[in-house]
Amino acid sequence: MNNRRSFFRRSAALGMGAFGFNSLFNQMHAADFARAEEYWNPASDNNEEYWKVIQDAYTASKSDIVILNNGGVSPSPLVVQEALDKYNRQAAQGPSYYMWRVMDKGREPLRQRLAKLAGCDAEEIAINRNATEALNTIIFGLPLQKGDEVVGTIQDYPNMIQAWKQREMRDGLVYKQLSFEFPIENDEQIVKAFEDAITPRTKILHVTHIINWVGQIMPVRKICRMAHAKGIEVVVDGAHTFGLLDYTIPELECDYFGTSLHKFLSAPVGSGMMWIKKDKIEKIWPLLCNSVPQGKDIRKFETLGTRSFCIEQAIGEAINFQEGIGNRRKQERVHFLKKYWAEQAQKIPGVKIHTSLKPEFSCAIAGVSVEGLKPEQVDSRLFKEYKIHTVGINWENIHAVRVTPHVYTKLSDLDRLLEGLEKIAKKA
Numbered sequence: 001m002n003n004r005r006s007f008f009r010r011s012a013a014l015g016m017g018a019f020g021f022n023s024l025f026n027q028m029h030a031a032d033f034a035r036a037e038e039y040w041n042p043a044s045d046n047n048e049e050y051w052k053v054i055q056d057a058y059t060a061s062k063s064d065i066v067i068l069n070n071g072g073v074s075p076s077p078l079v080v081q082e083a084l085d086k087y088n089r090q091a092a093q094g095p096s097y098y099m100w101r102v103m104d105k106g107r108e109p110l111r112q113r114l115a116k117l118a119g120c121d122a123e124e125i126a127i128n129r130n131a132t133e134a135l136n137t138i139i140f141g142l143p144l145q146k147g148d149e150v151v152g153t154i155q156d157y158p159n160m161i162q163a164w165k166q167r168e169m170r171d172g173l174v175y176k177q178l179s180f181e182f183p184i185e186n187d188e189q190i191v192k193a194f195e196d197a198i199t200p201r202t203k204i205l206h207v208t209h210i211i212n213w214v215g216q217i218m219p220v221r222k223i224c225r226m227a228h229a230k231g232i233e234v235v236v237d238g239a240h241t242f243g244l245l246d247y248t249i250p251e252l253e254c255d256y257f258g259t260s261l262h263k264f265l266s267a268p269v270g271s272g273m274m275w276i277k278k279d280k281i282e283k284i285w286p287l288l289c290n291s292v293p294q295g296k297d298i299r300k301f302e303t304l305g306t307r308s309f310c311i312e313q314a315i316g317e318a319i320n321f322q323e324g325i326g327n328r329r330k331q332e333r334v335h336f337l338k339k340y341w342a343e344q345a346q347k348i349p350g351v352k353i354h355t356s357l358k359p360e361f362s363c364a365i366a367g368v369s370v371e372g373l374k375p376e377q378v379d380s381r382l383f384k385e386y387k388i389h390t391v392g393i394n395w396e397n398i399h400a401v402r403v404t405p406h407v408y409t410k411l412s413d414l415d416r417l418l419e420g421l422e423k424i425a426k427k428a
Helices: 002-014 024-028 030-039 048-056 078-092 095-118 131-141 158-171 187-197 220-229 298-302 309-325 327-345 375-386 411-427
Strands: 125-128 149-153 174-178 202-208 233-237 256-260 272-276 351-353 366-370 391-395 398-403
Touching (some): 024 078, 024 309, 030 048, 030 309, 078 309, 095 125, 095 272, 095 309, 125 298, 131 158, 131 233, 131 256, 131 272, 149 158, 158 174, 174 187, 187 202, 187 220, 220 233, 327 398, 366 411, 375 391, 375 398, 375 411
Parallel strands (some): 149 202, 202 233
Antiparallel strands (some): 256 272, 351 366, 391 398
16 A cells, blocks of 8 residues: 555656646646736735736636626636546546546545645545535544534534534434624634533534635634633534635644535535544544445545546646645635625615625625615526626525625626626615
8 A cells, every 4th residue: 555655646746647747737827827927016906917817717707697606616717627528538438447547546646736735644635525525424424422512503504504413313412503693803702602602511613614605704723722622623614715715724723624626726516625633534434335444544535436536637737726826816816806896885875795804704705785685686686687696695694695706707797796786776
């Protein structure tokens, strides 16, 4: 096994697939990205000439529809589409050979590069299909007993809520949910709410890094430090932060982490990643069968049977694209786009923003509502009258239209959104 892993590491260094000198990114975008750096002015807030090069690399930027629901799933840049097409065409020539004997050898180099992007040990990374699969693996794999308590919130993602409720029904856990009135611009208020919910039976805190409904950034590291001081572990849902915020997973100080790669990393739909702190891998049962279910090898979580190896390999080009921009630059740009439209929208009579505009409390996602109209009515009119795709949110105490730009979003797209909101508010 060690010799096998060494071979894969050497292969990555020598130029296998997306991580070699002949990667599609190098062929299609490297020169353009290099030229774009000439436009970059660190003293400027927007650098539109630079970002035009990035926008042009996405076919979605040329769509007749303005896509502002990147919080659901993000389009991939052309290079990722081309990579997926290339691998699919190759696999179609003989799936049992090309998938199992060729593409399967690309998983270890991919694991290495994902780990580099995440700032962690590659032996802590499992590659799967989405955040739901990653986090459900952790939730159902934790060796919890009847009466053990788990604390989450009603604003967590529904699939995680349902997973904990199933464990409550099946195993007799006690699942408690906090409720917050967002936006909140006070980390200590959030930390204290979790702390006040803890009892001697509490074993796990479940924290959503960015609340998907309205974009609130939760103070994960502060919550983790508080929890660890009490001997409690923390599961983090990072579906909306990986590839968007500039951080490494170890910096969060959590114990377990899951994310979708088809959101802000812009990898193919159906790609995800799970991280488990190395000393905790052994105790987590895999969701699907494995010959060594209580082993220490993170790969025990990847026995998914036949799935798309083509999707896995195309993730590599998404990583190349991400690194071509840079994490910090991307985070600042997307926050700028959110702030650009939301600051203007909140000045429109009858329009309300449900998200903080400060960068420490939100980034891409913001919620907006129009007085006198339901979220689904605003969402419908934006699409019907302006060809703007958003999503109406009615979840617990959150009622707003979720708007989520990405790096390919143009300022003119956001100007169209503002025009639409203003006219819709006048007619409400």
